[in-house]
Amino acid sequence: MSLSREQIAQRVARELKDGYYVNLGIGIPTLVANYIPPGIEVMLQSENGLLGMGPFPTADKIDADMINAGKQTVTAIKGASIFSSAESFAMIRGGHVHFTVLGAFEVDVEGNIASWMIPGKLVKGMGGAMDLVAGAHNIIVTMTHASKDGESKLLTRCSLPLTGAGCIKKVVTDLAYVEIREGKFWLLERAPGVSVDTIVKLTAGPIVVPEVVPEMCF
Amino acid sequence: MSLSREQIAQRVARELKDGYYVNLGIGIPTLVANYIPPGIEVMLQSENGLLGMGPFPTADKIDADMINAGKQTVTAIKGASIFSSAESFAMIRGGHVHFTVLGAFEVDVEGNIASWMIPGKLVKGMGGAMDLVAGAHNIIVTMTHASKDGESKLLTRCSLPLTGAGCIKKVVTDLAYVEIREGKFWLLERAPGVSVDTIVKLTAGPIVVPEVVPEMCF
């Protein structure tokens, strides 16, 4: 069974460590906040200028001056800080954010990522994604392993215009947890009930399959 | 009679305009603050991170956390602001300070200024002077016209290592008010009782003497 969006988020969340400052992109990455493992604390950075993002507000606490990078109304935790966009991206570009989770259209064995532009379609923009992938040391990409038509999104070479070059090392898809090393995908874990064969078949780039590929547990 | 330090400052102060943000260097430039013409307001910027510098404190109000760029204890006026050194020099480098007054060892007809380094002598550093001369649109240099030995400090080409290249347009010395234009010094005013001949003799660079050279009044 391929992972649900929630399970992808849950698997990613296991990579969190106590004391991490974390930036979560829009979509599946946002869900990671719901699965922070017990006993650890992380602090969420929102690139529009908020460190220490809290949950959505209750209806009576909504404040138009308090939004996240997805333009949703949010709250701030005690000990949060607010700063300008220049300061926010100084943090990101300067490598101060420990952990970043982002969606993508494609990744490849060189660690390239394409996530913002499909030629021929209207391009809305990269927002902060290019800064995030260039600045973070520790990025996990979340996406489906292949399109609905079965076309792999883990490629030898991204076909779409890039968001960043050589910056991705880890990918969690609905089928597998994959690391990018030495120009290859390394299959680390598989979704419950998904065979190695299925994963290999849906991975277009070269993939290394270790002797044991543990099944994820939820 | 050559101008006193106070008179040089007084002459410079007449160039102030209402609403100017002003940075005054150490020495004679600092004295300019004592001669702000009546009816105008200026605000003093101190490059260690203070906009709206006030007078020295009374003994009971001294605060070690409140100093100026000369490391003297100061006060702040109502409506002052405090900021980091990076922000302070963003203001300076970005051309937001309207008016800067600085001392110098030499200036030349190319608008070069030398004010920080005498080869063979111990060099203490340029502090913020290089940033100030590079950033300001409107700089007045104050200095004596010549050394005690009668060697001119207004040269065809500075002999000392530069603080800034091509950035000086106005000089007030103890003898004259001089502008730098088209590769020449232009004699605009002379100190009371100082002859044009004396000034010309003590100016090593090419100097243009208009028909009328008014005497300064104090």
Place this chain on the structure above:
Amino acid sequence: MAGFNKVVNTYDEALAGLTDGMTIIAGGFGLCGIPEGLIAQIKKMGTKQLTIASNNCGVDGFGLGILLEDRQIKKMISSYVGENELFERQLLSGELEVELTPQGTLAEKIRAGGAGIPAFYTATGYGTPVGEGKEVRVFNGRSYILEESITGDFALVKGWKADTYGNVIYRHTAMNFNPMAATAGKITVVEVEEIVQPGELDMDHIHTPGIYVDRVILGSFEKRIERRTVSQ
């Protein structure tokens, strides 16, 4: 005698001097922290052929989006656009030009503009369409691209409170691009919710020192919310 009193009483005064073809830097992120009244004044003035550097371009009928209705914008410099149909239509028809710029690079370009830094190197965008045609340079084994700064004829800023000297503080995430915008305009206009006397704002906690600010106007704000999201 004006001294340092930056307060103007009408929007006409606030944007006096804004003419066709100028470049504007506008604060705001989405609809949060945008100078609503100043934008409305541009619409009223009918100024055309504007280049606007702003992270986004509002939505249909609100924010910078209203300047699309009369085709007042020639070009947007933004990181994310197209939340509005009108924008898409004008873009596809070629009436509107967009220079897509990564959000952090945009913020830094505006900061650099205000700080007298003509250009800087960043890894952001290297190897992507954003880096095409830009100088690449290696520092410590990593590749960076050269990005040039942005300045504007006008900067339009939304503050929370300002004193009459133009010292400004922002509220919560309505800060966003506003502090950088404030530094990068030849004429910087700040629209605020409250004007106070000098000395009322804590001098150690001014976000935008008055030296950057030319005009301050008291505005009134709808503060429309783009994505109202609540928890139960």
Place this chain on the structure above:
Amino acid sequence: MAGFNKVVNTYDEALAGLTDGMTIIAGGFGLCGIPEGLIAQIKKMGTKQLTIASNNCGVDGFGLGILLEDRQIKKMISSYVGENELFERQLLSGELEVELTPQGTLAEKIRAGGAGIPAFYTATGYGTPVGEGKEVRVFNGRSYILEESITGDFALVKGWKADTYGNVIYRHTAMNFNPMAATAGKITVVEVEEIVQPGELDMDHIHTPGIYVDRVILGSFEKRIERRTVSQ
């Protein structure tokens, strides 16, 4: 479990990991806003061959000046030095190296280091000894030189108050280089006058967000005044 509690209780912990030959970025302007206790700890540790980026180098017997006594400093990166005899002597004898850097360029190099910007262009120093050997480039008809950023193995910061998460505020002109220094250390240590609980500092007015800070220590400060100047 540590979570985000950055508070350490001893100076040994505060500077654990500092070793010979490292680069330190230190906040402070003159003797104002300097991390007195952290400097004293370096003297106690006897760490040698240090490169220190700091606007000044203290005076004889106070501030960074005390690190000269046992020749702990190999090189200073500063805009103004030599307020102390010992400094002059070690400089003239060649025991100490100085890289004189314009004050604004130094501030920006440290900021750039923290912000992931490897280099930037500035007009400051063009045509002077500071510009020698540096790339010159013309933007809009004006010449600029390329300056590279600075980062440190340690950044030593003097704050006024910090919360346990490492959010810091500074007091008056004791801010100076401290906020930039805080961003540019692999390990950033902040010595403060008061430690408070998260939430006690206004989130809209944090000068240094805790993300930059690794360790916070409660210090005690002499706050020596370099030029006591009073009006009557």
